[in-house]
Amino acid sequence: MAMYWDPFRELDRLAASMLDSRQGPRVMPIDLHRDGDHYVLSADLPGVDPGSVDVDIDGQLLTIRAERTMRSEEGTQWLVRERPSGSFLRQIALGDGLDTGSISAHYENGVLSVVIPVSEQAKPRKVEVQSAQHADREVTAKAGSETS
Template identity: 40%
Template sequence: MTEELNARDKEEVRQEESTHPGRSYRPDVDIFETAESLVLRADVPGVDESSVSVRLDDGVLSLEGRVSVQDYENLTPVATEYPIGNYLRRFQLSNDLDPEGIAARVTDGVLEVTFPKSAQAKPRQVQVTAG
């Protein structure tokens, strides 16, 4: 049984400061955890891999995506439902993530960031020996 998909209104980011003028919006995200890694996926329609920035600064992960205005040249909006803008979202990360191994990619307007768990955070099987 497949559910019907609904569109959500974009929420503008107001409290954050950005060096880029123009309005920014908060992308919807999924965060999930596997035994090996923590994965974050964010909806950033209109953004490609060259205009996305993933930064880890003092345990704070910043995701930024910049839309291209070029695709809108000579077009006059006549009826609009969603705002066009950059994307911005920040997360405080837990300490057991390995900042060295972060990988990010963008596919069909979805940014996926993968953090390998640091060695001590991975579940370990402890060998019980007969004594």
């Protein structure tokens, strides 16, 4: 995977950091990978109270919400304040073949991990291949048992 610098993305990031965080939910960065028979989604939520993290499934839509509040002592004079606060939201449309009833989530060290299992029906399986000789014997045996 090639890494490249996108000046428009940097401009978007700069503009977003200058906007008031109370204008709406912020998007959280995620990674998603498949590990055997399940997918693992990791979302960065540093400094978020685990009690504010909410993971919902509605049909095939996974929604993650979280809240980060900035603590400020009275009389504090901020010199730099780049860490966003407020609501965070991410919605991911899940495809078919996933076991949405068995999704689990764990929050540790500022990272939310959501494990999404693949359903039994969607897992790869081996199909037995029978030879023509074997299939002919079964048909003959079945036909013979019906006439008796």
